[in-house]
Amino acid sequence: MAIDATTRRFGNVQLRARSFAANQERIVFLITAALIVLFGIGLPGFATVDNFLNLLRSISILGILGLGMGLIVISRGIDLSEVAIMAGSWSIALIEIQQGMGAAPAIMLALCLAVVIGCINGVMVAFVEAPPLFVTLAAGFVIYGAAFWFAPAWVVYAPKESRALLFLGAGQIGGVPVPIFVFAAAATVAHLFLSRTSIGRFIYAQGDNPDAARLAGIALRPLIVFEYALVAVLAWLAGYVWVGTTGSMQMAITQGTMIFDVILVVVLGGISLVGGRGGVFSVVAGCMLIGVLLNAFTIMDVNSEVQNIIRGFVLLAAIILDNWLHPRDEETARQGD
Amino acid sequence: MTDASTMQGATPPETAREPLLRVVKGSKTYGGVHAIEDVDFDLYAGEVHALVGENGAGKSTLCKAIAGAINLSAGDFILDGRPANFEQPRDALAAGICMVYQETSLVPTMTAAQNIELGNEKLLTRFRTLNIQAQQLLQSLNFHVDPATPVGLLGAAKKQMVEIARAVYNKARIIIFDEPTATLTPEEIVHFFHLIRDLRARGVAIIYISHALEESLQIADRITVLRDGRRVITAPSSELSRASLVQHMVGREVAQALYGRREKTEHIRREKVLTVENVTMGMTVKNMSFSVYAGEVVGIAGLIGSGRTEIAKIIFGALKRNLINGGTIRLKGRPIRYRVPKQAIDDGIAYITEDRKANGFFETMIVDDNIYIGHLATKKGWRFLLSRASKSKLANYWVDRLKIGALQRKARIIELSGGNQQKVVVAKVLAQDPSVVIFDEPTRGVDVGTIPHIHAEIRRLAEEGKAVVVISSYLPEVLSVSDRILVARLGRIVAEFDAAEATQDKLLYAAIH
Numbered sequence: 001m002a003i004d005a006t007t008r009r010f011g012n013v014q015l016r017a018r019s020f021a022a023n024q025e026r027i028v029f030l031i032t033a034a035l036i037v038l039f040g041i042g043l044p045g046f047a048t049v050d051n052f053l054n055l056l057r058s059i060s061i062l063g064i065l066g067l068g069m070g071l072i073v074i075s076r077g078i079d080l081s082e083v084a085i086m087a088g089s090w091s092i093a094l095i096e097i098q099q100g101m102g103a104a105p106a107i108m109l110a111l112c113l114a115v116v117i118g119c120i121n122g123v124m125v126a127f128v129e130a131p132p133l134f135v136t137l138a139a140g141f142v143i144y145g146a147a148f149w150f151a152p153a154w155v156v157y158a159p160k161e162s163r164a165l166l167f168l169g170a171g172q173i174g175g176v177p178v179p180i181f182v183f184a185a186a187a188t189v190a191h192l193f194l195s196r197t198s199i200g201r202f203i204y205a206q207g208d209n210p211d212a213a214r215l216a217g218i219a220l221r222p223l224i225v226f227e228y229a230l231v232a233v234l235a236w237l238a239g240y241v242w243v244g245t246t247g248s249m250q251m252a253i254t255q256g257t258m259i260f261d262v263i264l265v266v267v268l269g270g271i272s273l274v275g276g277r278g279g280v281f282s283v284v285a286g287c288m289l290i291g292v293l294l295n296a297f298t299i300m301d302v303n304s305e306v307q308n309i310i311r312g313f314v315l316l317a318a319i320i321l322d323n324w325l326h327p328r329d330e331e332t333a334r335q336g337d
Numbered sequence: 338m339t340d341a342s343t344m345q346g347a348t349p350p351e352t353a354r355e356p357l358l359r360v361v362k363g364s365k366t367y368g369g370v371h372a373i374e375d376v377d378f379d380l381y382a383g384e385v386h387a388l389v390g391e392n393g394a395g396k397s398t399l400c401k402a403i404a405g406a407i408n409l410s411a412g413d414f415i416l417d418g419r420p421a422n423f424e425q426p427r428d429a430l431a432a433g434i435c436m437v438y439q440e441t442s443l444v445p446t447m448t449a450a451q452n453i454e455l456g457n458e459k460l461l462t463r464f465r466t467l468n469i470q471a472q473q474l475l476q477s478l479n480f481h482v483d484p485a486t487p488v489g490l491l492g493a494a495k496k497q498m499v500e501i502a503r504a505v506y507n508k509a510r511i512i513i514f515d516e517p518t519a520t521l522t523p524e525e526i527v528h529f530f531h532l533i534r535d536l537r538a539r540g541v542a543i544i545y546i547s548h549a550l551e552e553s554l555q556i557a558d559r560i561t562v563l564r565d566g567r568r569v570i571t572a573p574s575s576e577l578s579r580a581s582l583v584q585h586m587v588g589r590e591v592a593q594a595l596y597g598r599r600e601k602t603e604h605i606r607r608e609k610v611l612t613v614e615n616v617t618m619g620m621t622v623k624n625m626s627f628s629v630y631a632g633e634v635v636g637i638a639g640l641i642g643s644g645r646t647e648i649a650k651i652i653f654g655a656l657k658r659n660l661i662n663g664g665t666i667r668l669k670g671r672p673i674r675y676r677v678p679k680q681a682i683d684d685g686i687a688y689i690t691e692d693r694k695a696n697g698f699f700e701t702m703i704v705d706d707n708i709y710i711g712h713l714a715t716k717k718g719w720r721f722l723l724s725r726a727s728k729s730k731l732a733n734y735w736v737d738r739l740k741i742g743a744l745q746r747k748a749r750i751i752e753l754s755g756g757n758q759q760k761v762v763v764a765k766v767l768a769q770d771p772s773v774v775i776f777d778e779p780t781r782g783v784d785v786g787t788i789p790h791i792h793a794e795i796r797r798l799a800e801e802g803k804a805v806v807v808i809s810s811y812l813p814e815v816l817s818v819s820d821r822i823l824v825a826r827l828g829r830i831v832a833e834f835d836a837a838e839a840t841q842d843k844l845l846y847a848a849i850h
Contacts, residue, residue, distance in 0.1 A: 196723055198713045204701070205710055211696035215655060216765065217682035217714035276701045 024270025024318075024325060025278065025285040032289045039296045046299055053177060059291035060183035061238050061245070065258075066265045066283040067190045068234030072227055073266055074194070076207040076275030077125060077132040079231045081117070081139035083259045086239035088147035089113040090249040094158055095151040103162045111236050117143060118232025122225030144254045157248045169244015179241045186237060191280035203227065207275030264311065265290055268318040272325075290314070355418050357382045357542050358403070358434075358511060363412030365398050372398040373566040376412075380511065380542045385533060387545045387557035387574070391586055395566040396546045400513045403544070404436035405429035430456070433510035437500045437517060445489030449475075452488050453503045474502055478532070494525040501532065512536065513544040518552060523849060530556055548810075550582050562586055565784065607631040608669070610804040611686075611773050613648065616664035618656060621647045623828035624664070629773065629804040634795060636819030636836075637808045638844045644828035645808045646691060649775045653688035654681040668773070683716050687771035689763055691778040691808070697762040700751040704741065704761050705732035707750055711765035718769070735764035740790050756787030763794065774798055775806040780814060792818050812841045824848050 040047035065082055072079045093110035097103065117139065124135040158165050171178040194200035202223055205213045214220050243249055267273065268289060269282030293314070297307050356379040363376045373395035380386050388396045401407045403414070405423030414421045416432055423429040429436075443452045450471035454462070471484035480498040482491065488499060497517060504512045514533075518526045533543060533556055547553050553560055554574050562569040562585040569585045611629040616622060622644040629635050637645050650656040652666055654675025665672050668684060675681045678688070690697045698707050709728040712718035736746070739760045742753065750761055759779070767774070776795060780788045795818050799805050809815045815822055822839045824832040824847040832847035 197721055198719060198723055199721075201706070201710055201713060201723065205699050208699040208701045209696065212690075212699060215653075215678050215688065215690060215696050216711055217679045217769065218710075219677065219679050221677075276699070 024321060025282040027321070028269055028282075028285040028289050032285065032292055035289070035292050035296070039292070043296060043299055046296060051295065051299075053175075053180070055291050055295040056180045056183075057177040057245075058295065059287040060177075060179035061241050062261060062265060062290070063183045063283060063287040064186050064234055064238040064241065065262045066287055067186055067280065068231035068238075069262045070266045070269075070271045070278065070280065070283045071190065071194070071203065071234075072132075072231050073263075073271050073273060074207045074275060074278060075203045075224070075227050076210065077224070077227065078136065078263075078273075079121065079228065080133065080136040080259055081121065081143060082136075082231055082235045082262060083256075084140040084143040084147075084254045085114050085117050085232050086235040086242065087249055087251050087254045088143040089117070089236060090239040090243055091147045091151045091153075091156050091251055094156040094243070094249055095153075097159060097162075097165075098156070103159075103164045107165065107240070110239065111233070114232040114236040114239075115229050118229040118235075119225055121232075122228030125228065126221040126224035140254065140259075144251065147251060151251075154252055155248050155250050158243050160247065166244040166247070169241045169246070171244070179245065182237065182241055186234065187280050187284055190234075194279055199223070199226070204276050207277075209276070261290070261311075264315045264318070267322060268314065270322070270325075272322050274322075286318075354381060356380055356415075357417065359415040360399070360403065361413045361415065363399065363402060363409050365395075365402060365407065366410045371566045373402075373563070376563070376566070376568045378561060378568070378571075380544060382510070382542050383537055383540045384558045385537055385543045385545055385556055387547065387553035387560045388563060389547065389550060389553050389560060389582060389586060390563035394563040394586070396563055397515060398566075399563070400436060400515060400544060400546060403429065403511075404434055404513055406436070430507060433508060434513070435504035435507055435509035435511070436513040436515065437497065437504060438515055443488045443496060443499060446487055448485050448487055449482050449491070449499045449502075450484035452499055453484075453506050455503070457507070471502070474506055478502055478505060478535075494521050494529075497521070497529070501536075505536075509541065511542045511544065513546070515546045516548065517545070518547065518549065526552075550579050554579065554582070607802070610669055611652070611806075612665075612667040613652065614665045614667070616648060616651060616658050616666060617662060617828075618647060618651055618658045621828055622651065622658070625825070625828060625830055626664075627823055627830050627833075629806055631772075631804050632799055632802045633820040634799045634805045634807055634818055636815035636822040637806060637825055637830075638810070638812060638815045638822060639825035639848050641810060643825040643848070645825045646777055647828075648825075649688055649777055649806070649808060652681070653686055653775065654678045655688070679714070682714065682769055682771070685770070685772040686775070687766045687769055687773065688775045689766050689777060689779065691781060693758055693762045698750050698758060698765070701749060703749055704736070704746050704753070705729060707761050708732045708735050708764045708768050712768040715769045731768055732764075735768060739764055739794060754784060754787075755782045756784040759783045759791065760787065763791065767794075767798075771803070773804045773806075775808070777808045778810065779807060780809075780811070788814075812844050815844070816841065 036047075045051060065086070068082055069079060089110040092113060093106040096109060097106045101109070121132075121136055121139050124130050124139075125132045160166075168178055168182055173181065194203065202213065202218050205216070205218060206220060206223060210220065239249065265286035266283060267286070269278060269284070269286030271278030271282045290311075293310065294307065297310075358380045360376060360378040363378070364374050365372045376395065376399060378399065388399065390396050398407070402409045403423070405426045405428050408424065414423065421432060423432070423434070444455065447455070448468075450464075450467045453471050453474065454467060468484045475482050475484060475498070478498070478501070480495075480502060482495050482498050482502075488496060491499065501512070518529060521529060533545075537543060545553065545557055554577065557574045559571060560574050560577055560582070561571040562582060564586060608631055609628050610631050613628070614626050615624045616626070617624055621642075625644060625648050627635070639645050647656060651658045655678050657676070658664060658666075658674070667673065668686070673681075673684065681688075699710065702710070705728055709723075709731060712731055713720070713723075732746075735741070741760045741764065742757045750758055753761070759782070763779070779791050779795065783791065792814075795805055795807060799820070807815065807818055816836065816839060819836050822834045822836060822844065823830050824834075824844055826848055832844075834843060
């Protein structure tokens with residue numbers, strides 16, 4: 001009798017952990033699906049192919065940035081300079097093009113700049129052991145200032161005739177905008193990397209318990225540098241799409257709230273700031289929800305103040321959900337003692 | 338400790354008297370596992386009631402529930418004959434219950450006086466009045482602590498005095514001590530016992546948790562033994578002895594099997610694998626020297642803070658010895674100095690942590706992944722793409738070899754029992770195929786049924802020709818698994834015994850004197 005009760009209780013606990021803990025993204029997916037149905041019925045102009053493609057295109061840049069942020073948050077870090085890396089490296093590359101550099105070398109220049117900045121971030125976090133929050137916050141300022149110094153313009157335009165430069169952002173394949181493919185490809189690669197390679201496992205291990213990872217023999221410092229470099233590469237890719245979409249790069253986005261949107265989609269989808277939890281699907285789920293909301297608001301012509309208020313509440317709800325699913329008090333920490 | 342005999346004769350509380358506090362059928366579950374189950378406990382005013390039991394027996398859980406730090410899943414409290422409920426530490430404090438924690442709960446940057454008043458601050462406080470009050474209180478308790486000193490600068494014993502003073506300041510009627518003597522020197526312990534008797538004479542009820550059975554027998558009026566979360570017995574300490582306590586703690590049938598002396602097997606010393614020569618690190622490890630041979634188990638006994646964990650971590654590369662005059666560590670004759678554990682692992686050294694929760698396992702991952710990650714982190718085991726087949730092969734092997742509760746393979750490791758968690762941590766490290774294995778407190782917080790499995794594995798590793806070091810504070814454990822026993826004290830190895838000639842008394846004497 002007592003044993004029976006114990007197993008039943010144990011079963012319930014497991015059930016609860018199973019159905020929620022790993023699956024904030026499932027909850028978010030369900031909410032998104034419900035919203036799509038709701039808007040599809042109640043909102044004329046929402047449930048059309050064109051609008052869906054538009055919606056997906058609009059979240060692809062945010063999504064690519066979110067993949068990078070997701071990766072670093074899983075490893076228990078954060079990169080507040082991601083948007084600055086994107087804007088800074090591409091501003092300089094575009095200025096070089098205006099001064100006569102070819103498109104291909106300029107694209108590589110942007111990539112190199114991004115990776116170098118990412119490596120510096122990584123070295124500061126891994127070897128100098130400064131907290132990532134402040135390292136990347138400071139890096140954001142430095143990049144903003146330095147990029148302005150080299151490229152003193154708020155907006156740097158890309159040459160309109162360069163197909164190599166603009167294809168990723170402005171092209172179409174079979175009527176589907178290329179950014180959607182870029183996001184899909186990046187998400188697939190990131191997912192395979194995180195779930196099927198040992199480095200991906202190590203990133204989860206580091207985020208779960210850095211001390212245990214170190215004692216298990218994982219070389220944490222090179223790993224951290226590598227992670228920040230990867231974030232920078234994804235920032236570069238997002239910038240590539242951005243340049244194609246808008247035909248320019250604006251330094252102003254560095255000073256805006258874009259970085260917070262990126263963090264929003266990451267946390268929303270269930271990549272806990274505690275580290276080691278969530279995955280690529282979390283980023284996709286978070287992006288979809290935000291994309292659907294913003295798209296519907298645009299159709300409904302909701303003013304941006306209200307949009308911001310709702311965005312804030314969504315973030316708050318995500319954090320509360322995260323806290324509820326991954327409680328960090330003494331009682332749960334002592335389980336199994 | 339001359340008055341030990343008078344202690345024993347102290348008047349036992351008459352049963353007719355109403356207990357100050359009763360716990361009726363108290364139960365607490367964590368993730369489906371009972372930490373304590375249907376525990377009845379009573380406490381009279383002016384008595385010292387000791388709680389003994391192995392790690393994980395539920396002593397701390399019971400006391401935290403009484404102190405309101407955790408809430409019971411089931412059961413009732415009866416305080417002064419009336420039902421009571423302690424939702425928060427504040428409620429328990431208001432009822433006069435005060436817990437002196439193992440890890441002290443003082444604020445290190447505040448002065449002793451501020452700490453004593455903590456939680457009872459008035460809107461405005463004059464430092465002068467505060468210090469005078471604290472001084473009076475400390476003097477009345479015969480404590481020599483300067484109330485204006487920041488607590489962080491005080492030693493362990495004085496910190497404890499401040500904690501006790503705080504309890505008295507809060508007009509505590511029940512004081513719970515959790516391992517109070519672990520950090521004290523023998524002289525301080527004598528002083529501390531005087532204080533306990535003093536408090537008892539004032540009518541304060543004391544719950545005393547300790548691993549040291551002799552201490553409990555000496556100081557307590559009554560003793561309650563817990564085992565696996567259940568109450569085994571409550572009896573006046575005069576009716577109990579060390580032997581009977583051990584039997585109650587581990588269960589009659591296992592007691593002999595668990596900690597019986599290993600029959601002396603012929604072990605041939607093979608080559609010297611690891612040599613530690615005059616290794617020094619700060620104030621914790623001073624000129625430590627010893628060697629380990631292939632195919633033998635070396636036990637290292639000693640008190641907490643004797644530098645045993647530190648030397649293991651230095652060998653493993655998790656800590657660094659002094660650069661200058663730091664001594665030498667040799668692995669098969671070659672001097673080594675690792676910056677990170679990875680290098681040690683590549684050279685075949687393994688360290689199994691004493692605190693699995695803090696740095697032993699990955700709580701979000703299941704059993705298989707935890708074991709596999711140990712393998713992946715080695716030179717030989719590294720591969721870019723993960724392989725499901727090799728993961729499950731590896732995990733199956735270790736689950737089988739260490740008898741890990743295989744029913745829960747798909748459960749996250751955090752949901753397993755302490756014993757299974759420990760086995761997974763052991764498997765994760767042994768999957769790296771080391772030639773030197775250092776166990777640090779291998780059975781801390783492990784259920785009794787699991788201990789033989791871990792001990793068998795330790796012996797098996799030695800028989801396979803590996804050099805094994807076992808660091809343990811639990812002397813019977815050291816005695817039962819080791820071929821050779823070293824005793825550490827204050828950062829040095831002070832004695833060495835062959836397992837055949839060592840006894841608990843000899844080890845303890847060497848560890849303290």
